[in-house]
Amino acid sequence: MAHALDQLTGLSYAKGHATGNDFVLISDPQDQLVLQAEHVAALADRHFGLGGDGVIRAVPTAAVEEYAYQVEAQPDAYWFMDYRNADGSIAEMCGNGVRLFVHFLIQEQLVDLPVGSTLQIGSRAGVKQVTRLEDGYAVNLGPWGLIHSEQANDNALDSLVRAHGWEQGRPALSITMGNPHAVVALAEMQELSALDLSVAPAVDPVPEHGTNVEFVVPAEPLVSEGIGAVTMRVHERGVGETLSCGTGACAAAAAVRYWAGSTTVIDDWVVNIPGGQVGVAFRKNEDGTDDVILSGPAVLVGRGVLTRD
Numbered sequence: 674m675a676h677a678l679d680q681l682t683g684l685s686y687a688k689g690h691a692t693g694n695d696f697v698l699i700s701d702p703q704d705q706l707v708l709q710a711e712h713v714a715a716l717a718d719r720h721f722g723l724g725g726d727g728v729i730r731a732v733p734t735a736a737v738e739e740y741a742y743q744v745e746a747q748p749d750a751y752w753f754m755d756y757r758n759a760d761g762s763i764a765e766m767c768g769n770g771v772r773l774f775v776h777f778l779i780q781e782q783l784v785d786l787p788v789g790s791t792l793q794i795g796s797r798a799g800v801k802q803v804t805r806l807e808d809g810y811a812v813n814l815g816p817w818g819l820i821h822s823e824q825a826n827d828n829a830l831d832s833l834v835r836a837h838g839w840e841q842g843r844p845a846l847s848i849t850m851g852n853p854h855a856v857v858a859l860a861e862m863q864e865l866s867a868l869d870l871s872v873a874p875a876v877d878p879v880p881e882h883g884t885n886v887e888f889v890v891p892a893e894p895l896v897s898e899g900i901g902a903v904t905m906r907v908h909e910r911g912v913g914e915t916l917s918c919g920t921g922a923c924a925a926a927a928a929v930r931y932w933a934g935s936t937t938v939i940d941d942w943v944v945n946i947p948g949g950q951v952g953v954a955f956r957k958n959e960d961g962t963d964d965v966i967l968s969g970p971a972v973l974v975g976r977g978v979l980t981r982d
């Protein structure tokens with residue numbers, strides 16, 4: 674670990690969070706930083722590094738060979754969110770991270786984005802539109818979808834999730850938000866608070882690329898003033914339990930909405946997580962799919978330079 678941080682001495686960073694999902698942010702406008710998994714893990718280490726659920730690098734989309742096509746097709750997608758989990762692994766998308774990323778770009782004066790304006794951001798899950806709100810940011814994460822494992826029959830409920838200490842697995846709905854999620858419904862808040870997420874839940878069949886796992890308790894009654902509500906805890910792939918997961922909140926709302934069936938279609942949700950609350954809205958596309966819009970706060974808590982004094 675020490676060796677990996679030595680190699681980053683002099684690097685400027687910012688630290689921030691979005692509903693307690695915290696990240697180290699690095700601006701790399703010239704694409705000069707070779708950020709390897711061990712660098713990310715060392716930065717994210719909560720005892721020997723800066724600490725964070727992940728590390729996010731801001732780099733021009735044109736410099737990321739595999740995704741440069743995004744800015745060729747959508748010239749406004751100048752910035753690319755290079756997102757890494759705390760263990761150094763790469764994830765396709767981070768809903769809290771992309772809101773914080775835009776806040777970081779604004780605070781670093783890399784973009785000018787008045788309230789009400791929208792910015793396009795390149796990412797491994799495609800170009801995302803992030804709108805600056807009075808009190809935070811809203812990101813359109815695009816359509817959600819069911820993940821059908823090869824073993825699944827006619828629905829995506831064939832995977833079983835067993836949290837640490839549970840005797841048996843329970844059915845989970847597998848959902849993609851660009852990144853993978855398995856959502857398990859619990860009956861009561863007490864069950865949710867009793868969960869031991871210090872150990873990764875077992876998922877059967879084991880997803881090839883791993884998965885984030887959300888445990889949700891739908892509010893009772895589900896809808897108040899036309900808005901649905903769920904409470905959620907999450908174990909994130911490549912991280913562990915976090916205080917919040919934006920794509921996870923979207924997957925949780927999508928799952929509860931799906932389970933409610935076509936008689937009660939709720940388009941606006943609040944998702945309560947240990948780190949606060951986010952909004953999730955479903956908006957119909959012409960092709961019948963639903964775009965999922967995640968909204969919530971994002972704040973920077975400090976800036977610094979890595980030293981080995």
Ligand SMILES: N[C@@H](CCC[C@H](N)C(=O)O)C(=O)O
Nearest residue numbers: 764767768769852918919920
């Ligand atoms: N916390 C993020 C999700 C980050 C990526 C995830 N751990 C994965 O590996 O897919 C969010 O806010 O969406």
